[in-house]
Amino acid sequence: MDEQQEMKVKNPWHRPHIFLATAGIAAAIIIMVAIAVVQNKPLQQKYKYGIVLDAGSSHTSVYIYEWPAEKENNTGMVKQKQACSVKGPGISSYSKTPEKAGESLKECMDNATKTIPKHRHPETPVYLGATAGMRLLKMENDVDSKKVLASVEKSLQTYPFSYQGARIITGQEEGAFGWITVNYLSENFRKASRTVGALDLGGASTQITFVPGQQVESSDNSIDFRLYGNDYHLYTHSFLCYGKDQVLKLYLEQQIQPNADMTDNIILEDPCFHPGYNIIKSFQSVFDSPCVKNLTNSQKGQNFTHRGIGNWNKCNQAIKEVFNTSHCRYSRCSFNDVFQPPVTGRFGAFSAYFFVMDFLNVTPDHSLDEAKKILEAYCTTPWGTLKQKHRKVKEKYLAEYCFSGTYIVSLLEDGYKFTTNDWKNTEFIKTIKNSEAGWTLGYMLNLTNMIPAEAPDTPLLPYGGYVSLMLVLSFLIIVCIILGCIFFRRPSGPAHKEII
């Protein structure tokens, strides 16, 4: 036998049946993998939508959420698609012209109509939740608050969505749903990891919510959830009048009281406002709220001069007085006779916590003492210098950052009893994975039952892992076949000779 013939015998690929068998097996495996890929491939994503209106005391925002239609119950799937800020003040400011409350929503709702695909409109739920501004209006004038709610309801019902109601949510709901939002977006439920507490500072109220290390002594502050197979016992409290706008009124009232009955020009020398700040304000404009005592008749038409002196230490001392710590009927309290267990774990602080600390450039790297130093420097800066430096910032915000920043530090330290270590565990946040931190997402997830009480069965392998495993196995099988053919078709010396 010549050399070429011998090569043919030794090389298994020159045996057609081996070649065909191998090619057949390889083709079968490729087809299997292809079928697996096609069968398991997520269908082209179809989205569903939900709309929540956050009717806050200072403004209204319209949030559009979206999630893949096939995966409603997979936690972590709902994302914010769009946020629209309604022009003008919060709906409670329309108490004397309620029809304008509904009208104010038009621009953002028209936007939502354009953003959400038409065929999804009828199944898209719309919820409106009003917070502390409307709570205060209800306390002041129940009829007016009903008129405002009727007005926004009428406006929302004109849209092609599935209207689900407009209501004033409770402080507990506001706190608990803020906590759900933050932990849902951080995927803490799905991963069963430690949860983070939620701190929300609005214009009229402020909320604190966390999983406490001890029993909650007052039923008002306790709320339970079963989410994704785990039980959560939360502590939550909402302090009405302790949002940053209303607490400023409380503070100014305390500052002004010694002079309150004077009929001549009253000058308020304020350590929380900048040197050079000198503005005439009416009593009516500052004290028009159920959070402060009724104005006397003589005060109603009167003005006072609000004069800044920029003294951070005095400001800090004066702010502490808005927290009443003289009485506590429980084993421990935050302030105003409200039970609070010791804070524990990490916290996400959003809304005005973020706006204020972001402006002041206070980052998570700053210690509590460093944050106080930053505030001290800001508070003592002359008003004229600040206005020059921050021409684009709204003057009202600019003037109030010293007060608001000092209040935030005091609320955490003197109010909630945060230690320097708890401060280190606190992050000022606006968004998590591009969705805003706030109560709205948690509210919608709860009302649409989108976080199941029990964890759904999960596939042993995720899709990507399954495909990779199939490919590796196919490759190994092919290699084994080829090696097998080569090995079994190459007999050793003498036997080989015999065959020839």
Ligand SMILES: O=P(O)(O)OP(=O)(O)OP(=O)(O)OC[C@H]1O[C@@H](n2cnc3c(O)ncnc32)[C@H](O)[C@@H]1O
């Ligand atoms: O929760 P409630 O109490 O109903 O109030 P809200 O929902 O209207 O309150 P926000 O969180 O929207 O805002 C909190 C406060 O921060 C103010 N604010 C908004 N943007 C700000 C910014 O950029 N700098 C400083 N303050 C800001 C706003 O006027 C409020 O007084």
Ligand SMILES: [Ca+2]
């Ligand atoms: Ca709010």
